[in-house]
Amino acid sequence: MAQVVLKDLNKKFDEVYAVKDVNLHIRDKEFMVLVGPSGCGKSTTLRMVAGLEEITSGEVHIGERLVNDLPPKDRDIAMVFQNYALYPHMTVYDNMAFGLKMRKFPKSEIETRVKDAATLLGIQDLLKRKPRQLSGGQRQRVAVGRAIVRHPQVFLFDEPLSNLDAKLRVQMRVELKRLHHDRLETTVIYVTHDQVEAMTLGDRVVVMKDGLVQQVGEPLELYSKPRNKFVAGFIGSPAMNFIDTTIVEAGGALYAEALGLRVRVPPDRVSRLGPYKGRAMTLGIRPEDLREAGGGDPQDLVFEALVEVVEPLGSEILLDTRVGNQTLVARVDPTVRTRHHQKIRLAFVPDRIHFFDNTTDEAIA
Amino acid sequence: MTALRQEPLAEEWARQRARRRSSVLARLRSKPVAAFLMCLPLLVLIVGLIIYPFFYSIYLAMLNKRETQVVWLDNFRFLFTMDTFWLVVRTSFLFTFTAVFFKALLGFILALVINTLPTRGQRVWRGVSLVPWVMPLALSTLGWWWIFEPTHSALNWILVELGFAPKSWLADPFWARFSIILVNVWYGTPFFMIMYLAGLKSIPLELFDSASIDGAGPFQQLRFITLPMLKNIIAITMLFSTIVTFANFDIVRVLTRGGPRNETHLFGTFSFRLGIESGDVPLGAAVALVMFPILAVSAFFILRGVRRSVV
Amino acid sequence: MIRSIKTRRQAVLVVCYGVIAVFMVFFLFPPYWMALTSFKTNQEIESLKGIPFLIQQGATLKHYQDLFTKTDFLIYLKNTAIITTLVTILSLVISVLAAYSLSRLGFIGAGILGTGVFLTYLVPDTLLFIPFFKIIGWLGLLNSKWSLLLVFPTAIVPFCTWILIGYFASIPRELDEAALVDGANHLQMLLRIFLPVAVPGLVAATMFAFTISWAGFLYPMAFIFSNEEQLLTVGTVTTLIKGDVYHWGGLMAGALLACLPPVLLYAFLMDYYISGLTSGSTKA
Numbered sequence: 010m011a012q013v014v015l016k017d018l019n020k021k022f023d024e025v026y027a028v029k030d031v032n033l034h035i036r037d038k039e040f041m042v043l044v045g046p047s048g049c050g051k052s053t054t055l056r057m058v059a060g061l062e063e064i065t066s067g068e069v070h071i072g073e074r075l076v077n078d079l080p081p082k083d084r085d086i087a088m089v090f091q092n093y094a095l096y097p098h099m100t101v102y103d104n105m106a107f108g109l110k111m112r113k114f115p116k117s118e119i120e121t122r123v124k125d126a127a128t129l130l131g132i133q134d135l136l137k138r139k140p141r142q143l144s145g146g147q148r149q150r151v152a153v154g155r156a157i158v159r160h161p162q163v164f165l166f167d168e169p170l171s172n173l174d175a176k177l178r179v180q181m182r183v184e185l186k187r188l189h190h191d192r193l194e195t196t197v198i199y200v201t202h203d204q205v206e207a208m209t210l211g212d213r214v215v216v217m218k219d220g221l222v223q224q225v226g227e228p229l230e231l232y233s234k235p236r237n238k239f240v241a242g243f244i245g246s247p248a249m250n251f252i253d254t255t256i257v258e259a260g261g262a263l264y265a266e267a268l269g270l271r272v273r274v275p276p277d278r279v280s281r282l283g284p285y286k287g288r289a290m291t292l293g294i295r296p297e298d299l300r301e302a303g304g305g306d307p308q309d310l311v312f313e314a315l316v317e318v319v320e321p322l323g324s325e326i327l328l329d330t331r332v333g334n335q336t337l338v339a340r341v342d343p344t345v346r347t348r349h350h351q352k353i354r355l356a357f358v359p360d361r362i363h364f365f366d367n368t369t370d371e372a373i374a
Numbered sequence: 375m376t377a378l379r380q381e382p383l384a385e386e387w388a389r390q391r392a393r394r395r396s397s398v399l400a401r402l403r404s405k406p407v408a409a410f411l412m413c414l415p416l417l418v419l420i421v422g423l424i425i426y427p428f429f430y431s432i433y434l435a436m437l438n439k440r441e442t443q444v445v446w447l448d449n450f451r452f453l454f455t456m457d458t459f460w461l462v463v464r465t466s467f468l469f470t471f472t473a474v475f476f477k478a479l480l481g482f483i484l485a486l487v488i489n490t491l492p493t494r495g496q497r498v499w500r501g502v503s504l505v506p507w508v509m510p511l512a513l514s515t516l517g518w519w520w521i522f523e524p525t526h527s528a529l530n531w532i533l534v535e536l537g538f539a540p541k542s543w544l545a546d547p548f549w550a551r552f553s554i555i556l557v558n559v560w561y562g563t564p565f566f567m568i569m570y571l572a573g574l575k576s577i578p579l580e581l582f583d584s585a586s587i588d589g590a591g592p593f594q595q596l597r598f599i600t601l602p603m604l605k606n607i608i609a610i611t612m613l614f615s616t617i618v619t620f621a622n623f624d625i626v627r628v629l630t631r632g633g634p635r636n637e638t639h640l641f642g643t644f645s646f647r648l649g650i651e652s653g654d655v656p657l658g659a660a661v662a663l664v665m666f667p668i669l670a671v672s673a674f675f676i677l678r679g680v681r682r683s684v685v
Numbered sequence: 686m687i688r689s690i691k692t693r694r695q696a697v698l699v700v701c702y703g704v705i706a707v708f709m710v711f712f713l714f715p716p717y718w719m720a721l722t723s724f725k726t727n728q729e730i731e732s733l734k735g736i737p738f739l740i741q742q743g744a745t746l747k748h749y750q751d752l753f754t755k756t757d758f759l760i761y762l763k764n765t766a767i768i769t770t771l772v773t774i775l776s777l778v779i780s781v782l783a784a785y786s787l788s789r790l791g792f793i794g795a796g797i798l799g800t801g802v803f804l805t806y807l808v809p810d811t812l813l814f815i816p817f818f819k820i821i822g823w824l825g826l827l828n829s830k831w832s833l834l835l836v837f838p839t840a841i842v843p844f845c846t847w848i849l850i851g852y853f854a855s856i857p858r859e860l861d862e863a864a865l866v867d868g869a870n871h872l873q874m875l876l877r878i879f880l881p882v883a884v885p886g887l888v889a890a891t892m893f894a895f896t897i898s899w900a901g902f903l904y905p906m907a908f909i910f911s912n913e914e915q916l917l918t919v920g921t922v923t924t925l926i927k928g929d930v931y932h933w934g935g936l937m938a939g940a941l942l943a944c945l946p947p948v949l950l951y952a953f954l955m956d957y958y959i960s961g962l963t964s965g966s967t968k969a
């Protein structure tokens with residue numbers, strides 16, 4: 010049980026920073042997810058925590074200890090790898106027992122721990138098999154089991170679900186979450202490129218890009234209050250729509266001009282947006298915050314769009330639409346009846362609009 | 375007083391020694407040092423038993439016959455005036471290029487044919503085909519030697535039955551050369567087959583499907599898919615075989631010992647004849663060294679090909 | 686239409702099997718002829734009557750008997766067995782350590798050494814036997830089979846190292862990392878993870894070391910003169926021939942028996958051998 014603290018962590022590969030000035034405080038028993046596109050430095054960060062990657066500068070603390078110079082085996086961590094990294098020549102039992110054998114645990118203790126972990130994961134009948142005789146999901150469980158038996162202070166997961174098929178991935182996701190809640194109660198650092206996985210699993214989520222931490226926060230916080238355009242576009246699927254806009258003042262109120270509309274800026278944003286008067290900005294709106302306009306919608310929030318593609322998903326419909334030279338995705342009720350090449354009237358949900366500075370990409374809210 | 379002084383000194387020494395030892399241990403544990411130590415035997419072998427002997431043989435080649443005096447390039451000059459030497463050069467090139475050509479051709483045909491069979495049968499034929507390659511060459515050549523025997527053996531029996539005149543295979547210069555090439559082709563074709571078969575297996579089947587939908591017949595598929603895809607492996611295998619064939623010793627030594635009248639000597643056997651059997655070590659070394667530029671050029675191209683196939 | 690595709694396929698197969706038959710006769714005739722001769726009586730070998738491709742006057746094991754009782758064959762066999770075993774072990778230890786280090790640990794110059802390994806494996810024995818002759822002379826090992834412990838590995842180690850580097854490189858890096866996290870040190874990692882996983886590569890390398898060493902001809906030919914120290918290949922080729930009359934039956938019996946160990950090894954472990962052979966130059 011331990012917190013993990015990263016201080017000014019840097020990693021350079023040949024003069025290029027893979028990880029730059031990362032500061033994180035991962036609390037005891039917290040499920041922390043690092044998410045970002047490939048090459049963002051999330052795996053490198055995890056591997057520095059594990060001790061598999063040398064630290065260029067900065068500090069990694071696990072519990073009360075500075076572990077920069079400790080080899081992986083002395084850091085009291087366990088890791089689950091993307092390709093499972095099961096030892097192909099050992100049985101499931103031996104795979105799970107290997108770490109304990111290396112640490113010279115007594116035989117009886119090894120046996121109880123392996124049996125317990127196997128029961129917990131529902132693989133108690135597979136202990137005599139070799140990895141190649143297992144399905145993907147079973148291998149995944151063994152990899153997790155190998156980590157569990159060690160009772161480490163910190164669990165590290167490096168994209169553990171990305172090799173599973175879609176259905177199994179969802180199932181394992183739920184199981185991992187349950188495992189963490191009900192049984193393990195251990196600090197977890199989990200790396201993934203899948204934002205859905207990040208949102209569903211993490212107590213908190215770290216979004217990274219180009220080696221830099223973009224935002225740290227609880228999943229819904231990232232979703233509703235993205236700190237910059239990158240986070241806004243990365244979290245959520247389909248991605249947030251970005252529209253060029255200009256801020257203008259008319260009759261004492263602020264308006265954002267976009268799509269031929271004048272959308273009134275909600276009063277609580279006026280003070281922050283004031284300095285942008287007369288300047289170009291980016292307006293962000295999530296697909297679900299565009300809805301089919303009804304009679305009650307105020308006219309300054311309604312615009313007409315040309316439907317280009319209809320994607321009926323059952324519980325909802327995604328509309329790829331065009332307004333002028335801007336494409337917008339809208340997520341609408343399954344009851345909406347429309348076809349491609351038809352026109353549809355859409356309306357903004359005004360208090361869900363995001364504004365971004367065009368030079369810094371920072372959210373202005 | 376002195377005793378008092380020495381005590382802390384001894385303690386200090388002990389501490390220093392401990393520190394030094396721990397730093398040695400730490401260095402042993404560090405990755406680069408461990409890595410270097412593990413490579414050390416290999417390094418010793420390469421330097422002591424390949425690089426050093428190579429340079430030593432250059433030195434040897436510049437000594438006089440009794441190895442008492444450095445004569446610089448005299449041995450080479452002498453070689454270049456020797457008719458036998460030029461005969462060896464001609465035979466070596468003829469032997470190498472003819473043998474490599476036929477090995478490559480026959481190996482390719484066999485690989486194609488085996489690859490066409492149903493998958494289940496392929497393993498057996500591939501396995502049996504490799505028998506010539508697995509038998510120790512000197513011993514299988516001994517078998518060939520008996521096959522070429524003119525009066526009691528197989529080859530001439532067949533010739534006579536077919537109505538031809540029997541040949542003295544190993545005594546006639548032309549047929550002796552033919553014989554050493556034949557044995558080399560027999561020995562080396564399986565290797566080419568194995569390499570080409572592995573190459574053929576690595577071509578995605580979709581390419582052939584796609585080509586046949588595009589209207590390519592078997593020969594066009596061979597010309598536009600198979601050969602281009604195998605280009606690299608064909609080149610590497612041929613160059614590799616060029617080196618091994620050029621430097622061959624066993625076949626000629628067992629079949630003809632270079633005869634008749636030195637007509638079948640290769641660099642290796644000629645060097646052995648001069649250096650070991652006639653006791654002129656420097657001249658033997660010089661003959662072997664003449665091989666080096668040819669081997670080096672082949673090696674250079676192999677290395678380039680291998681590198682390219684990695685990238 | 687369907688039938689015509691089927692018949693065309695059958696025609697192709699007939700041609701294929703025809704071609705294969707020709708190749709098989711070519712490949713297998715020499716060992717067949719050797720075996721045949723070794724079982725024939727001397728009279729039958731020398732007789733010019735009848736078809737020579739069959740045994741017509743009764744098979745005999747006399748040539749094999751004589752081989753063991755009247756020649757030094759057993760001495761050669763013993764020498765070859767000793768030298769081959771030792772050379773194989775020695776070469777494998779050196780190759781495994783070097784390949785592990787080169788494929789995983791890395792140090793300054795590791796890349797150059799890797800290329801060096803490849804180049805040395807292209808160096809043929811005919812290039813080096815003359816300087817070796819002198820060096821072995823200084824060491825007082827001329828006419829001793831132990832000299833071969835020194836020179837055989839020069840051909841074998843680079844090749845085995847090269848093959849093993851390929852095999853080790855194909856082991857996913859995550860596996861070592863998992864072992865590191867599990868608490869293994871470099872030696873444990875090599876012994877408990879790498880070697881067991883690389884067993885196919887090790888088998889292939891062992892086979893190569895064994896067959897190259899067993900078939901070695903030039904070095905024993907150049908460095909060893911006495912029967913007591915001689916190896917099987919050179920012994921069979923040079924001393925089993927007595928006087929002017931060639932004892933073809935005995936000679937072929939000897940040659941065939943001497944071929945047997947590598948051929949048997951190959952028969953049982955063919956797949957490892959082939960994958961090693963092809964990976965050596967295609968993948969690595």
